[in-house]
Amino acid sequence: MRTADYQHLKQCLQDEVIGAVKPRPFSWFRVVHRALKTPDRRYYFWWRIASYLYQNGGKRQQKIALRIGRKLRNKYGLDISLNAKIGTGMRISHYVGIVITGSSNIGRNMHIRQNVTIGVKYDGQPGDVVIGDNIDIGANCCIIGDGIIIGSNVTIGAMTFVNKSVPDNTIIYNQRESILISKEKPLEIVAV
Structure with a gap:
C-alpha cells in the first residue's frame, strides 16, 4: 500500500x-x-x-x-483537507475560498475555480462524495451530499448547487433568470 x-x-x-x-x-x-x-x-x-x-x-x-x-x-486562503483523495492532474485557477472535505474522493484531471465547496451534510455521515476523472468545476459551486457520485467528463457551471448524483459526460448548471424593472416605466418587467 x-x-x-x-x-x-x-x-x-x-x-x-x-x-x-x-x-x-x-x-x-x-x-x-x-x-x-x-x-x-x-x-x-x-x-x-x-x-x-x-x-x-x-x-x-x-x-x-x-x-x-x-x-x-x-x-493561500483555501482549505483542502489532507485526508481528501485527489488523483493526478489537479489544477486550481484561483485559490481563494475553496473548501474540500476529507471524505472526498476525486479522480484525475480536476480543474477547479474559486469559492467552490465540496462537502458533506454533517460530520460522520456514511457516504463520501465521489467525483470522476476529467471534471471541470466553475466558480462559486457547491457540491454537498452524502453518497453522491459525479461521473467522469462532467462540466459543472458557475454558481451551481449539486446535491444529487450526476452521470458521465454531462454538463450541469443552474438556469437563472435576471429580472430588470425599468425606473422610467415602473410597470415594464424584462426577463433576461
Missing part, C-alpha cells in the same frame, strides 16, 4: 509541479527546483507532501503535515 501511495505522490508531483511538455524521468531535484522557481506550483508541491505524510506517516509525520496544511490554508 505504501509503495502505491509513494508512486501516486511521485506521479502527482511529476504532473502538477514539473509539468514538462516532454515528459522526463522523475527526479526529486527537478521537483524541488521547479517548486522553488515557479511560485504558482508551490501549493501543489506542499499540499501533496503534506497529504502523503498525513495519510501514510506516524504521529510525528501527521503533526508536521497538519502544520504544513495550516500554513497553506493561511497563505
